[in-house]
C-alpha cells in the first residue's frame with residue numbers, strides 16, 4: 367500500500383468527496399435528463415476520469431491540449447470553447463471535440479468554413495449582460511467584456527447553422543443567479559432560445575455546496591426544456607471537485623520580524639496555490655483559525671517573491687519546525703495552474719480511495735522543471 371510522504375509536500379485528492387459531489391450532479395441528471403460536462407480548466411487529473419465518466423457525459427475543453435486529453439482519457443461527447451480559435455490548431459482539434467462554441471460571428475464563419483470531413487455542431491456564446499459574479503476577475507458580463515456576443519447586437523437574427531446557445535456568467539453562484547440570467551436571456555434574446563436545439567448554461571453552479579437548491583435548478587432546467595424544447599447542458603468545473611483536495615506542507619523555519627512570526631513552508635503560495643494571490647483567496651487551514659486566539663503565524667512560501675504568503679492564522683498550540691500544515695479545498699483551479707517558479711520542488715499528487723488506501727498519481731523531479739525551459 368502506498369504511503370504518504372512525510373518529508374515532501376503533496377496534494378491529496380479525496381475520492382469519497384468527488385463521489386459525493388458527483389452524486390448531487392446525478393440527482394439533477396436523473397430528474398431532468400440534462401447533460402453535464404467536466405470543465406477541464408478547473409481540474410484535469412486524467413487518472414480520475416474513469417470515475418468522473420460514470421456520471422458526466424464528456425468534457426469541455428478550452429484549448430487543443432485539453433481537447434486531446436479529453437479525447438484520450440474521457441469517453442463521451444466533447445465540447446470546445448475558445449475566445450478565438452487559431453487556424454493552426456485545425457483540423458487536429460476536430461479529431462478530439464464534436465461541438466464547438468464560437469465567441470463571435472467571425473469565429474462562427476471560421477468554424478463553418480473549415481475544410482473538415484467532420485460535421486461539426488456549432489454554438490455561439492452570448493454575453494447576457496447579467497452580472498452575478500462578485501469578483502470582477504471572474505465576471506464576463508460587463509458590456510465591454512471580450513467574452514460572448516451581446517444578444518441585442520444580433521438584431522434578432524440568430525446565425526444560420528448555429529444550433530446551440532452558450533452562456534457562462536456565474537462564479538460560485540446559487541440557482542437564483544441562474545434564474546435571473548435565464549430571465550435576462552428570455553427578455554433580450556427570445557429569438558435565440560427559439561432558434562436553437564441546445565443551450566449550454568456554462569459553469570459556476572455551486573451544486574456541491576450543501577445549501578445549493580437542487581430542486582430549484584431542476585425546475586429551471588425543466589422550464590427551458592419544456593418551453594423551448596432545448597437540450598440543456600451544464601459545464602461545471604469547481605463543483606465537481608469542491609472541497610475534494612488538500613495541500614500538505616511542512617514548516618521549514620520560523621522567522622520573526624516586527625512582531626510577525628512567519629512559518630516558512632516547503633511549498634510556495636504563488637507556485638502551488640496561485641489563486642490565493644490571483645483572486646485573492648484565503649484558504650482554510652486544518653486546525654489553523656483566522657481569529658485572535660492562540661499563537662499567530664503568517665504562512666509563507668519558499669520562493670523569493672516578497673508577497674509569497676497567505677493570511678495570518680492562529681494555532682492553539684503553536685507551530686514548530688517539521689510540523690505539517692494542511693490547506694483545505696485545494697483541488698479546483700489548483701493543480702491545473704501550478705508552475706515551477708524558482709525551480710521549487712513541486713508537490714506530488716495522491717488520491718485517497720474510499721477504503722483508506724492511497725494511489726500516487728504524479729511525482730515531479732528536476733526533469734519536469736528542466737524539460738519545460
Ligand SMILES: Cc1ncc(COP(=O)(O)O)c(C=O)c1O
Pocket residue numbers: 405407408447534536537538568569570571601602603604605
Ligand atoms: C466557459 C466556461 N465554462 C465553464 C467554466 C467552469 O466554471 P466553474 O469551474 O466555476 O464551474 C468556466 C470557468 O471559467 C468557463 O469560463
